[in-house]
Amino acid sequence: GGGIAMAGPATKGSKIVVAVNDSDESMHSLSWCLQNFVPCRKARNSDITLVLLYVKPAPPPPDHT
Secondary structure, X not given: XXXXXOOOOOOOOOEEEEEOOOOHHHHHHHHHHHHHHHHHHHHHXXXXXXXXXXXXXXXXXXXXX
């Protein structure tokens, strides 16, 4: 699933990275971030960047038998 790891308070010029995939947990993490950081960002007129990170699983290796 996805998740949010907090390294400290979001400050001006910060980047918030949210890992996303198709899991319910990932969508919950994204929803939480949007509800908690986007309104805060607008209220403070700060330049916090939200980055969504999607890593596609590697395909299985070809079968060379």
